[in-house]
Amino acid sequence: MIDTVDERATDISIRAAVCPVCGRILYPIPLVCSCGQVHDLDGPPWEEREIAGPCTLLTWTRLKALPDGFTENEMILGMVEFSNGVRAIGLLDSESPKLGMELEAEVQPCNAGEYRHGPRYVLKETSCVSS
Numbered sequence: 001m002i003d004t005v006d007e008r009a010t011d012i013s014i015r016a017a018v019c020p021v022c023g024r025i026l027y028p029i030p031l032v033c034s035c036g037q038v039h040d041l042d043g044p045p046w047e048e049r050e051i052a053g054p055c056t057l058l059t060w061t062r063l064k065a066l067p068d069g070f071t072e073n074e075m076i077l078g079m080v081e082f083s084n085g086v087r088a089i090g091l092l093d094s095e096s097p098k099l100g101m102e103l104e105a106e107v108q109p110c111n112a113g114e115y116r117h118g119p120r121y122v123l124k125e126t127s128c129v130s131s
């Protein structure tokens with residue numbers, strides 16, 4: 001039996017765009033930058049970059065009422081910041097999250113729910129910041 005989730009996992013990524021006017025890195029990619037530059041096909045191209053790797057945990061929350069399609073009883077969502085200032089939310093793989101801890105953001109396919117097969121961040125511990 002072919003596992004379609006694994007097939008799709010080989011070419012998924014989460015991307016941000018660089019505004020060609022002000023240089024801000026924007027995620028999620030908006031239609032209009034806060035400087036007023038419109039992202040359209042007629043304007044200057046917006047460079048896209050994959051966003052993943054080392055990041056810092058800013059905050060987290062535990063979800064205990066998951067929507068249909070999820071088999072887990074709960075999940076922990078974390079908001080992280082990458083070194084380029086991009087902030088994102090992902091599934092936090094930690095039993096004892098601590099604000100400021102260093103994490104590694106990997107892009108994996110969502111395994112359930114409305115966004116099945118879409119990319120999501122899985123945030124894994126690298127080392128803890130002592131407090």
Ligand SMILES: [Zn+2]
Pocket residue numbers: 019020021022023024033034035036037
């Ligand atoms: Zn801009």
